[in-house]
Amino acid sequence: MANQPLRALIIEDEEDDVALLLRELRKCGYEVDEAHVDTAEALERALQTSSAWQIILSDYTMPSFDGMAALQMVRRYDKDVPFIFVSGTIGEELAVRAVRSGAQDYILKDNLTRLSAAVPRELREAEIHRKQHEAEQHIQYLANYDELTNLPNRNLYQYRLHQLVTQADQDGQRVGLVLIRLDRFHELSSSLGIQSGDKLLRAFAKRLEDTVAHRGFVARLDSDQFAVILTGQTRRDELIAGCISLYHRFSEPVEVSGYALRINPSVGISLFPDDADKPEGLHGNAALAMQKVIRRGGSSHLFYSPELRRLRDERLNLERELSTVTENNGFTLHYQPQIELSSRRIVAAEALIRWHHPEHGSIRPDQFIPIAEETGHILTIGEWVLEQACREANSWPVRHGEQNIRVAVNFSAFQFRQPDMAKSVEALLERxxxxxxxxxxxxxxxxxxxxxxxxxxxxxxxxDKGVSISLDDFGTGYSSLSHLKRFPVNMLKIDQSFICDIPDDRDSVEITRAIIAMTARLNIDVIAEGVETKQQAEFLGNEGCGLVQGYLFSRPLPANELTKLLASPNPFKQI
Known part of the structure; x- marks a missing residue:
């Protein structure tokens, strides 16, 4: 069996004693790679030139050197390497003192056979200590760094943000905090695979480090979120320019697995001391700006402003109140009539939700509906709107010889994600x-x-049960003949953005004309919304659009006013 290699440093002034030590170590089964020194200067050089000594054997008393001094010098370089005194003169009292000072053992020169037990024991102990030390270092690393990108993590980021803001305050400098969310990262990662997703994150992290370099600090806060702290600026305009320059650099394509991937980030920026005088406030403001960008659709940057906080506070209040407004009868429904152009008869009415707040007055649907969708309250609101609209429709008067009019209710995407939605609607209609x-x-x-x-x-x-299906805002989304063929649609609503410029805008005219012609061929009814002038109504009628709704005929009305309107004989005959 081959001897075990051993890197040994021997501190000894007698060549014969060095030879005896080496012979005994070889007898113990070690292939020794050694160096021996006998002065402080030589020991210093040996410790500086190599950090891989596995064991150190030292005489206690030498003419020009002291063993305890050697031990102290070794421990300055390496606290864990086994250090064994091998001496002919050390007494028990000195031996105890040596061990207490950091030596692992002492062996008398006339009993070198003890090396066969002492050396492997101390090597094993040193290996255990080394692994414990590595584990502690790894734990410390994980506590402060992200394993995937090697960037500082949220923990170290918070510490450094506090440190850098404090230092900037003392030096009269500014700090720019840039929070970054990678848009569509999870979508791309799912499409390309986990490994490519990891490569993308590492590539983006490397770009951040290279771009920022000595100008600041970079961290990864979450799976798709990063932070950059820019320092060293005293002028606000230069700091702002630096933040904008960073944003444009982030937006450039990233090369991953042969693909040039463009991930447009959502970026929120906050400045110290302009926007906040504390690290927590600086982070909160940058996060607020970033979330605003995300809600707008992402792929942009935004600097914090006090208006954002005011809007955030209003939003939070709306979120809290949305959970109870249906219980407190805070919502009402208004109805906008839908008119058959040929007869000017009301054939349907669209239910539109209204929220009259006791303190803030009327709150527009475009203010609270997006919040309701994000918080999940839209399901409760949608159920209330459907039931209330159906209940009130049951009380609408019918003129002699005419059919009861329909009630049109808007459904959100969230409602269509409920697997029992159709069953719930059927049960409500029956009840x-x-x-x-x-x-x-x-x-x-x-x-x-x-x-x-x-x-x-x-x-x-x-x-199939008889409910009409209307495709709203047609022409603004995924407009496609294939969708019309695929989905069971009874009616299309031409979006008011096309109607408002008729008949003056040629493009709007041609688009509207094409939609009407297409629906006629597909045997689908069509209704134009946002009709406000007689010229618009005349154009639509001439083109074959059978139904319209808009301010030309009626604004959305409370339920009681709609009831009065329905009781009137042909109220729109003269329009």
Missing amino acids: LQLPPHRLEIEITETALMQDPDTALPILKRLR
Whole structure:
């Protein structure tokens, strides 16, 4: 069996004693790679030139050197390397003192056979200590660094942010905090695979480090979020320019696995001391700006402003109140009539939710509906709107010889994600004794395409029961003939963005004309919303658009006013 290699440093002034030590170590089964020294200067050089000594054997008393001094010198370089005194003169009292000072053992020169037990024991102990030390270092690393990118993590980021802000305050300098969220990262990672996703993160992290370099500090805060702390600036305009320059650098394509991937980030920026005088406030403000960018659709940057905090506080208040507003009867429904152009008769009414706040007055749907969708309150609100609209529709008067009008209710994408939605609608209609043909469900193209495989069977089931299906805001989303052929749609609503410029804008005219012609060929009814002038109504009628709604005929009305309007004989005959 081959001897075990051993790197040994021997501190000894007698050549014969060195030879005896080496012979005994070889007898113990070691192939010794050694150096021996006998002065402080030589020991210093040996410790400086190599950190791989596995064991150190030292005489205690030498003419020009002292063993205890040698021990202290060794421990300055390496606290764990085994250090054994081998001496002919050391007494028991000195031996105890030596061990207490950091030596592992002492052996008398006339009993070198003890090396066979002492050396492997101390090597094993040193290996255990080394592994413990590595484990502690790794734990310390994990506590402060991200394993994937080797960037500082959130823990170290918080410490450094506090440190850098404190230092900047003392030096009269500014700090820029840039928070970054990689848009579509999880989508790309799912598409390309986990390994490519990791490569993308490492490539982006490397770009951050290279771009920032000595100008600041970079950290990875979460799976797709990073932070950059820019320092060393005293002028606000230079700091702002530096932040914007960083954003443009982040937005450049990243090369991963042969693909040039463009990940446009959502970036929020906050400046010290302009926006906050404490690290926590600086981070909170940058996060607020970043979240605003994300809600706007991402792929942009935004500097913090006090207006963002005011809007955030209003939003939080709305979130809290949305959870109870349905219970407190805070919502009401208004209805906008839908008119048949040929007869000027009301054939349906679209239910539109209204929230009258006791303190803030009327709150627009475009303010609270997005919040309701994000918080999940939209499901409760949607259930209330559907039931209230159906209940009130049951009380609408019917003129002699005319059919009951439909009630059109807007559904969100969240409602179509509920697997029992069709069953719930059927149960409600049965409970309220409202015929299915009197309900019209409106859903936007965008909402429909979020999960078409789930929505399709729900729509088919409801239409087969007699419920009308209307595709809202047509022309603004995923407009496609293939979608019209695939989905069971009874009616299209031409978006008001096309109607408002008719008949002056040629493009709007041609688009509207094409939609009307297409629906006629597909045997789908069409309704134009946002009709405000007689010229618009005349154009639509001439082109074959059968139904319209808009301010030309009526604004959305409270339920009691709609009831009065329905009781009037042909109120729009003169329009």
